[in-house]
Amino acid sequence: MFGLKINRNLDLSLTRQLCDQLRELIEKGILKSGQRLPSTRKMADELQISRNVMVEVYEQLTAEGYLESIVGSGTYVSKNIVQDRYINNSKQIIKSRKEKKIEENLDIVNNDIIQFVGGIPDLKLFPRKLWSKYLKNTVQNSTADIFGYGDILGDFELRKTLTDYLFRVKGIQCNPDQIIITSGSSEGFMLTARVFTNKYKSVFVEDPTVNFIKTIFNKLNYHLKPITVDKDGMKIEDLEKYKQAGLILLTPSHQFPTGSILPIHRRQRVIQIAETTKSYLVEDDYDSEFRLKGVPIPPLQVLNSSRVIYVSTFSKNMSPGLRLGFLVIPTDLINDFRTVKNTLNIRTSTIKQRAMAYFIKDGHLDRQIYRMKKEYKKRRSYMITLLSKKFGGDITIQGDETGMHLQLEFLPEKYNLINWNSAEQYGIKIISFEEYSLIKGENKNKIVLGYGNLDLKNIKSGINRLVEFVEDEIKE
Amino acid sequence: MFGLKINRNLDLSLTRQLCDQLRELIEKGILKSGQRLPSTRKMADELQISRNVMVEVYEQLTAEGYLESIVGSGTYVSKNIVQDRYINNSKQIIKSRKEKKIEENLDIVNNDIIQFVGGIPDLKLFPRKLWSKYLKNTVQNSTADIFGYGDILGDFELRKTLTDYLFRVKGIQCNPDQIIITSGSSEGFMLTARVFTNKYKSVFVEDPTVNFIKTIFNKLNYHLKPITVDKDGMKIEDLEKYKQAGLILLTPSHQFPTGSILPIHRRQRVIQIAETTKSYLVEDDYDSEFRLKGVPIPPLQVLNSSRVIYVSTFSKNMSPGLRLGFLVIPTDLINDFRTVKNTLNIRTSTIKQRAMAYFIKDGHLDRQIYRMKKEYKKRRSYMITLLSKKFGGDITIQGDETGMHLQLEFLPEKYNLINWNSAEQYGIKIISFEEYSLIKGENKNKIVLGYGNLDLKNIKSGINRLVEFVEDEIKE
Numbered sequence: 028m029f030g031l032k033i034n035r036n037l038d039l040s041l042t043r044q045l046c047d048q049l050r051e052l053i054e055k056g057i058l059k060s061g062q063r064l065p066s067t068r069k070m071a072d073e074l075q076i077s078r079n080v081m082v083e084v085y086e087q088l089t090a091e092g093y094l095e096s097i098v099g100s101g102t103y104v105s106k107n108i109v110q111d112r113y114i115n116n117s118k119q120i121i122k123s124r125k126e127k128k129i130e131e132n133l134d135i136v137n138n139d140i141i142q143f144v145g146g147i148p149d150l151k152l153f154p155r156k157l158w159s160k161y162l163k164n165t166v167q168n169s170t171a172d173i174f175g176y177g178d179i180l181g182d183f184e185l186r187k188t189l190t191d192y193l194f195r196v197k198g199i200q201c202n203p204d205q206i207i208i209t210s211g212s213s214e215g216f217m218l219t220a221r222v223f224t225n226k227y228k229s230v231f232v233e234d235p236t237v238n239f240i241k242t243i244f245n246k247l248n249y250h251l252k253p254i255t256v257d258k259d260g261m262k263i264e265d266l267e268k269y270k271q272a273g274l275i276l277l278t279p280s281h282q283f284p285t286g287s288i289l290p291i292h293r294r295q296r297v298i299q300i301a302e303t304t305k306s307y308l309v310e311d312d313y314d315s316e317f318r319l320k321g322v323p324i325p326p327l328q329v330l331n332s333s334r335v336i337y338v339s340t341f342s343k344n345m346s347p348g349l350r351l352g353f354l355v356i357p358t359d360l361i362n363d364f365r366t367v368k369n370t371l372n373i374r375t376s377t378i379k380q381r382a383m384a385y386f387i388k389d390g391h392l393d394r395q396i397y398r399m400k401k402e403y404k405k406r407r408s409y410m411i412t413l414l415s416k417k418f419g420g421d422i423t424i425q426g427d428e429t430g431m432h433l434q435l436e437f438l439p440e441k442y443n444l445i446n447w448n449s450a451e452q453y454g455i456k457i458i459s460f461e462e463y464s465l466i467k468g469e470n471k472n473k474i475v476l477g478y479g480n481l482d483l484k485n486i487k488s489g490i491n492r493l494v495e496f497v498e499d500e501i502k503e
Numbered sequence: 504m505f506g507l508k509i510n511r512n513l514d515l516s517l518t519r520q521l522c523d524q525l526r527e528l529i530e531k532g533i534l535k536s537g538q539r540l541p542s543t544r545k546m547a548d549e550l551q552i553s554r555n556v557m558v559e560v561y562e563q564l565t566a567e568g569y570l571e572s573i574v575g576s577g578t579y580v581s582k583n584i585v586q587d588r589y590i591n592n593s594k595q596i597i598k599s600r601k602e603k604k605i606e607e608n609l610d611i612v613n614n615d616i617i618q619f620v621g622g623i624p625d626l627k628l629f630p631r632k633l634w635s636k637y638l639k640n641t642v643q644n645s646t647a648d649i650f651g652y653g654d655i656l657g658d659f660e661l662r663k664t665l666t667d668y669l670f671r672v673k674g675i676q677c678n679p680d681q682i683i684i685t686s687g688s689s690e691g692f693m694l695t696a697r698v699f700t701n702k703y704k705s706v707f708v709e710d711p712t713v714n715f716i717k718t719i720f721n722k723l724n725y726h727l728k729p730i731t732v733d734k735d736g737m738k739i740e741d742l743e744k745y746k747q748a749g750l751i752l753l754t755p756s757h758q759f760p761t762g763s764i765l766p767i768h769r770r771q772r773v774i775q776i777a778e779t780t781k782s783y784l785v786e787d788d789y790d791s792e793f794r795l796k797g798v799p800i801p802p803l804q805v806l807n808s809s810r811v812i813y814v815s816t817f818s819k820n821m822s823p824g825l826r827l828g829f830l831v832i833p834t835d836l837i838n839d840f841r842t843v844k845n846t847l848n849i850r851t852s853t854i855k856q857r858a859m860a861y862f863i864k865d866g867h868l869d870r871q872i873y874r875m876k877k878e879y880k881k882r883r884s885y886m887i888t889l890l891s892k893k894f895g896g897d898i899t900i901q902g903d904e905t906g907m908h909l910q911l912e913f914l915p916e917k918y919n920l921i922n923w924n925s926a927e928q929y930g931i932k933i934i935s936f937e938e939y940s941l942i943k944g945e946n947k948n949k950i951v952l953g954y955g956n957l958d959l960k961n962i963k964s965g966i967n968r969l970v971e972f973v974e975d976e977i978k979e
Binding site for chain 2: 378
């Protein structure tokens with residue numbers, strides 16, 4: 028009947044198979060508008076299937092508008108259906124499997140490149156067992172509301188836990204209303220950029236600094252004003268001359284990429300500037316937990332909680348794969364941030380937030396940080412030893428007190444012409460300060476060496492490749 | 504010495520306690536700039552603590568810039584520190600615990616209100632055991648790269664799995680490159696709005712429709728052009744007269760809030776319009792799996808994959824708390840979407856994506872949908888029975904073939920003046936079509952009744968309250 032075919036070996040139901048075929052017959056005009064169809068009984072007999080299936084098929088196609096049922100008369104192909112143009116996309120080939128295979132192979136090659144990029148913690152040391160236990164407990168034992176949309180500002184349990192944690196570890200005093208949970212610090216910056224988009228025209232950024240932040244503010248039409256970074260972080264005296272309100276973005280605990288720490292007199296000065304110009308400081312505290320000696324440096328937020336927007340993330344102390352971060356904002360700004368959050372309507376899953384709350388409460392975040400600190404310390408000393416042995420007085424190492432990266436500065440006269448991009452041919456990925464700089468040409472002899480996601484073996488081969496590359500480059 | 508105190512019962516390390524106190528003494532000017540401090544040995548003796556702790560304290564405060572160490576001379580309070588203004592924020596009261604208690608109590612009262620709002624599935628029936636098992640397995644057994652930032656377009660494993668799933672369940676043919684994973688359909692709309700922000704000025708929306716979508720497009724300065732919805736969905740003939748390129752947003756499988764299904768002749772017509780005006784259709788397929796009879800209606804995407812942006816979500820068939828959704832986009836638009844995704848730099852956690860991939864592969868999504876369909880079917884019939892018994896010929900029920908909500912229309916002459924907002928005083932939350940309408944005044948007698956998150960007992964008391972409320976309202 029109409030060439031309808033049934034294939035009992037297919038993974039598709041009989042109803043689906045018949046609907047698909049009848050639709051095609053109608054769209055192609057083989058079954059004409061207004062044409063009467065045989066009864067379900069007759070069709071079922073013909074195709075040797077249960078009549079129920081045929082009833083289902085007719086009902087389905089009637090609901091979709093392909094068929095019309097006229098009481099006491101029968102079932103007809105609907106009028107109004109365009110039948111002369113059959114949009115054939117069944118020939119579209121699902122080719123991507125093979126394409127992807129090639130990409131995967133490329134990836135393997137790519138994996139062999141030792142990545143000295145900063146900002147990625149050791150993914151292999153993620154506390155899998157513990158985290159999966161907390162996820163499991165959360166999913167199995169929480170009240171059902173964790174499966175709902177959840178509070179757009181973040182799970183209250185996590186925000187409450189963070190106030191205790193932040194006070195204990197960083198000295199921050201705030202209440203849960205000041206905390207906004209984000210899916211990583213990138214969302215934190217985006218929200219901040221949006222809150223002030225009609226208020227400020229300028230954003231003062233450290234130069235050099237990470238690129239994604241520049242993109243966020245550029246896109247929202249802020250003027251980016253670079254402020255040079257020296258060995259003590261942002262040069263606040265250069266900022267002072269602007270006497271202009273705006274957002275001031277800085278990484279006082281561990282500048283990226285230089286690794287500098289902003290000393291107290293510069294901190295006080297930048298807070299004074301914020302107060303007199305009615306600016307806000309946006310403090311990016313991405314990895315200060317990993318201060319390898321002593322305790323983390325108290326954030327700017329502690330010096331003045333009404334002028335500082337504190338941006339943090341679990342990407343470095345746990346894993347970027349969690350997509351979890353938070354803001355601590357001044358009380359005055361709570362409503363503005365809430366409005367922006369509601370407009371964007373982007374929420375973070377409550378499940379992982381709740382799991383994180385209990386993970387922190389039970390002391391596991393502290394333990395993980397402790398473990399990672401020890402690990403990073405080992406890697407850092409090993410790296411520094413190797414570097415000093417190979418390059419001797421040709422290099423200066425800076426920014427090695429915190430985190431998972433350091434700054435390697437080569438004697439400019441000898442190394443200024445190195446094209447760091449070509450290091451990939453030697454099996455290492457190196458990012459030079461030039462790529463992070465707004466004002467170009469001043470940092471050609473400086474590179475970032477991230478060691479967060481590299482074990483000792485990788486560090487060793489990586490440094491060997493670096494030496495080989497640098498020697499070949501300066502020979503030329 | 505300097506009034507320094509040590510409290511061994513505190514949850515803070517000795518180093519932290521001493522650093523905090525010394526910082527305060529310096530900021531207050533009690534310890535003056537340039538003042539020489541006693542040696543670590545002397546301090547340690549005085550405070551009866553280990554000298555190592557005191558060394559740590561001095562090193563910490565030196566790193567922060569509070570102290571300076573001069574070789575062969577000793578440790579001094581740094582110069583340049585502003586000492587006349589001590590920013591006192593230690594008095595900031597963490598009051599929120601108590602405030603929150605009050606809010607929580609309000610919540611309990613709030614919970615007693617029976618929510619007839621649409622769009623929320625039964626959170627109590629979330630497959631907790633299974634989902635926690637898949638999360639656990641993913642976290643414990645995947646390769647470490649799932650803890651990294653991940654592919655910004657989404658985990659390849661999930662995108663590949665979705666191509667198979669979408670073909671099997673909805674007839675969609677696409678390859679993984681066309682799929683973009685989002686954190687819910689709301690992000691899907693936001694990305695779409697951004698991709699076309701410089702290309703189109705107008706967005707044609709169903710009237711009535713959900714409000715969050717209007718907000719997204721409004722915010723990006725699109726002109727919202729309302730197209731009336733009747734019992735067959737968007738009135739495509741009204742759209743036709745515009746002859747103008749733009750985005751056309753629609754919910755063809757189950758319109759929200761009317762519940763109508765767009766029949767095939769209107770589908771063909773709207774696709775033709777998109778082709779001739781070079782517009783794109785944005786198909787919101789939020790709950791078509793829950794077609795209570797037969798199989799899901801094939802999406803518009805199947806009719807023309809190059810003019811349709813297909814927006815979907817796991818919020819309805821699994822849970823909003825997962826924050827997981829996806830887009831299927833035409834091949835031509837892949838680069839544009841990638842650019843917007845990169846600029847926004849918002850990613851979805853790979854962990855849950857990978858877990859979802861295996862959950863789908865193992866057939867659990869199908870099983871969950873099957874289970875929920877049966878449940879919703881029961882609730883729907885029960886609700887319809889109650890409604891018919893109580894209101895008889897005064898009501899018409901529509902849109903009851905799919906999903907988790909239906910449209911209840913009252914005879915206009917008798918019920919037109921009901922103020923549905925005041926239903927909360929009767930313990931029910933009812934949203935009328937007026938709240939979803941761009942053109943006001945035409946839908947006062949229509950309400951949405953969502954039953955996704957209400958069990959039979961709640962439905963019964965809810966309908967009783969509805970009857971009581973309506974009777975009191977029309978008496979006045």
